[in-house]
Amino acid sequence: MKEKIKTFLTSIIPGRVPAGVFPAEKNLAYRKKLEQEKKRLIKAIKTAEKPENFGNDTDAFDEEADEAEAFASGMAISQTLRDRVNEIDLALARIRSGAYGVCTNCKQTISEKLLEIVPESSWCEQCKKSQRKR
Ligand SMILES: [Zn+2]
DSSP states (O other), X not given: OHHHHHHHHHHHSTTXXXXXXXXXXXXXXXXXXXXXXXXXXXXXXXXXHOOTTSSSOOSOHHHHHHHHHHHHHHHXXXXXHHHHHHHHHHXXXXXXXXXXXXXXXXXXXXXXXXXXXXXXXXXXXXXXXHHHHO
């Protein structure tokens, strides 16, 4: 009888129903990790795109060239960071849909070892390796 009540309660309390590969607590931990990383990246993007030192002293041509170069590399850096933010957004969407931790390529489980290092991974180690070989 007691067991029946427990089963019933578990079934009606939202969030207690396991969604996807990981238990809810683990998904939450990964979500926090991803959101933190996203915040950090957005800050870094702002820094990379900051137009400081541009157009202030345009007296020397060499300096101007350096500034243009610095600006271009800043934009390249910010693009790389933006790509990562997109990856993180996709991972967050997978957490919401319960597909987090599943390889989007082969549908196998992604190892937690990999997710600890790259929490936004959408591919498992095997798929990443075989992609590199090609
Ligand atoms: Zn895979």
